[in-house]
Amino acid sequence: MTIKTWLDNAVQDAERRGLPALRPLLESLAQAASALRTADWNADATDESHGAPTEPHAG
Amino acid sequence: MPAERTVAQLAQALRSREISAAAVCDQCLAAITRRNPSLNAFITVFADQAREQARRADDEIAAGRYRGPLHGVPVSLKDLIDVKGSPTTAASRVREGHVAAADAPVVTRLKEAGAVLIGKTNLHEFALGTTNEDSAFGPARHPLDPARSPGGSSGGSSASVLAGMAYASIGTDTGGSIRIPSAACGLVGLKPAIGEISTAGIVPLSSTLDHVGPLCRSVEDAAIVYDVLRGTTGENGAPETADGVRLGVLRGYFTAVLDTQVASAFEQACARLRDAGARLADAGIAHAGDIAPIYLHLVLSEAAVYHAKTLESRGDDYTPNVRQRLEMGRYILAEDYVRARRGRELLTTEVDAALAQCDALLLPTVPIPAHKIGVSTVRIGGSEESIRNVTLRLTQLFNVTGHPAITIPCGATPEGLPIGAQLVGHTGATTRLLAVARALEPYLGPGRSR
Numbered sequence: 001m002t003i004k005t006w007l008d009n010a011v012q013d014a015e016r017r018g019l020p021a022l023r024p025l026l027e028s029l030a031q032a033a034s035a036l037r038t039a040d041w042n043a044d045a046t047d048e049s050h051g052a053p054t055e056p057h058a059g
Numbered sequence: 060m061p062a063e064r065t066v067a068q069l070a071q072a073l074r075s076r077e078i079s080a081a082a083v084c085d086q087c088l089a090a091i092t093r094r095n096p097s098l099n100a101f102i103t104v105f106a107d108q109a110r111e112q113a114r115r116a117d118d119e120i121a122a123g124r125y126r127g128p129l130h131g132v133p134v135s136l137k138d139l140i141d142v143k144g145s146p147t148t149a150a151s152r153v154r155e156g157h158v159a160a161a162d163a164p165v166v167t168r169l170k171e172a173g174a175v176l177i178g179k180t181n182l183h184e185f186a187l188g189t190t191n192e193d194s195a196f197g198p199a200r201h202p203l204d205p206a207r208s209p210g211g212s213s214g215g216s217s218a219s220v221l222a223g224m225a226y227a228s229i230g231t232d233t234g235g236s237i238r239i240p241s242a243a244c245g246l247v248g249l250k251p252a253i254g255e256i257s258t259a260g261i262v263p264l265s266s267t268l269d270h271v272g273p274l275c276r277s278v279e280d281a282a283i284v285y286d287v288l289r290g291t292t293g294e295n296g297a298p299e300t301a302d303g304v305r306l307g308v309l310r311g312y313f314t315a316v317l318d319t320q321v322a323s324a325f326e327q328a329c330a331r332l333r334d335a336g337a338r339l340a341d342a343g344i345a346h347a348g349d350i351a352p353i354y355l356h357l358v359l360s361e362a363a364v365y366h367a368k369t370l371e372s373r374g375d376d377y378t379p380n381v382r383q384r385l386e387m388g389r390y391i392l393a394e395d396y397v398r399a400r401r402g403r404e405l406l407t408t409e410v411d412a413a414l415a416q417c418d419a420l421l422l423p424t425v426p427i428p429a430h431k432i433g434v435s436t437v438r439i440g441g442s443e444e445s446i447r448n449v450t451l452r453l454t455q456l457f458n459v460t461g462h463p464a465i466t467i468p469c470g471a472t473p474e475g476l477p478i479g480a481q482l483v484g485h486t487g488a489t490t491r492l493l494a495v496a497r498a499l500e501p502y503l504g505p506g507r508s509r
Contacts, residue, residue, distance in 0.1 A: 001392065010390045021379070025387050029359075032352035033391075036398040039349050041405050 003034050066226050066280040070128035080131030084113035084175050087133040090223045098200045100218035102138045102148055104178040112175045128283045130173030135225035137213050138179035141260040142166050149262045150184045150194035152376040153369050163260025165271055165288050172287045177225050180215030184381045186231055186264045188212055189239050189450040193378040198432055207429040210240030216274050217244040227275040227284050233264045235454025238466040241274045242424035242479025245468045248274045249281040251489045253461030256288045265361040268458045278497040301498050302336030305417040312347035316439055318427045324470030324478040325423045328503050335502040342413045349402055354455040356391055356399035363388030407460040414485050419495045424466040424479035425450055463489040465496050469503045
């Protein structure tokens with residue numbers, strides 16, 4: 001599920017449940033989820049690492 | 060403030076019978092009577108039981124049955140911790156009517172050590188917050204300025220120690236909830252390594268991030284309470300002086316968002332440590348920018364599991380802010396939670412790598428001093444920051460990775476509001492961290508005895 005689809009569904013569900021104040025929190029959660037999904041340590045099915053944990057960077 | 064003595068100093072006075080446990084208990088109860096109406100630090104006060112425990116301690120000490128340095132010492136407990144026969148409110152209406160059927164293991168250990176349990180302290184509802192403002196019992200307030208927050212979520216605990224209503228307090232720390240209020244109140248606060256101290260009998264926030272530990276007046280006191288909670292005696296093999304201690308000073312993300320007074324106090328503390336012979340070198344965590352989203356996904360998912368049923372059946376019994384944050388967790392997708400778990404592994408290896416060449420990491424504890432109750436944002440370096448995000452910014456990493464961490468006072472603002480510095484130890488090596496912290500403590504704060 002894309003972040004956009006997830007957010008649209010979540011906001012709709014929160015409003016249906018009488019929790020419209022959740023919208024800004026869900027928007028911030030969407031930003032956080034997007035950060036996780038685009039992080040450089042994610043593995044995917046084309047990776048050589050087969051999902052092994054990334055080595056720590058120096059610094 | 061009456062409790063100027065540390066636990067260690069009080070223990071000597073009690074053992075030598077220079078002072079009685081009954082008199083010390085009465086002093087703390089008098090402080091509670093005098094100050095709790097304005098500070099709101101306690102939810103429950105165990106006056107009668109505490110007097111009885113103190114009287115028993117005096118009898119045992121007089122009979123030569125001294126149990127150790129907590130014998131006869133008044134200790135408060137965050138009201139997430141079960142004490143048999145009394146309510147564990149978690150500062151929530153959701154817990155109305157609850158009475159604990161048994162002592163939490165940490166309470167059993169405190170009782171076996173002869174501690175006097177003075178009462179249960181206020182907190183941010185279910186520990187889900189850093190200000191103590193969202194509590195069914197109203198906010199706890201800072202003893203130095205009741206218009207300000209004493210930090211959270213263990214805010215009643217920090218206020219109770221600073222105001223002399225207890226000599227130490229037991230708190231919990233899921234993202235910084237021992238270290239944040241300790242820093243705000245000028246105390247020492249220890250988050251031990253993950254899993255060292257049992258969280259059984261304690262209302263959970265996050266099953267993989269929760270820690271239990273002490274808030275107190277000195278590193279020595281933290282070690283005393285830690286040993287009791289853990290049920291062991293510390294073996295001190297680390298350096299006893301600051302000379303030669305190797306410190307990695309975390310920069311980048313960790314010093315990018317700091318109140319100018321906090322930044323100044325921290326740099327001055329670094330200079331004092333260098334003057335004392337400590338060897339400081341800059342260090343960093345490559346993926347520090349990912350800490351907040353990783354933490355958020357872990358803590359909210361795990362909290363939502365515990366609260367799902369009552370959110371459905373008694374949602375209106377939560378304070379609005381806490382309810383909303385818990386509801387957020389119910390929308391997190393499993394794949395994003397798993398990503399956060401993977402990020403956690405990476406951050407753990409990066410903290411281990413940063414520690415590889417040093418005895419401890421050093422960084423500020425909280426980017427701002429104690430803030431006014433009722434404000435939700437703070438201006439730092441030209442940008443508006445959320446109080447919640449900024450207060451968690453420097454502490455939550457070590458809940459994610461499980462490394463032991465301790466905050467020690469390192470200065471104050473011109474108005475006298477305390478500022479804390481944080482030391483982080485190697486995986487599982489809390490005792491070693493305590494030894495390093497004890498060596499550095501005299502140099503971290505200006506004007507502390509050397």
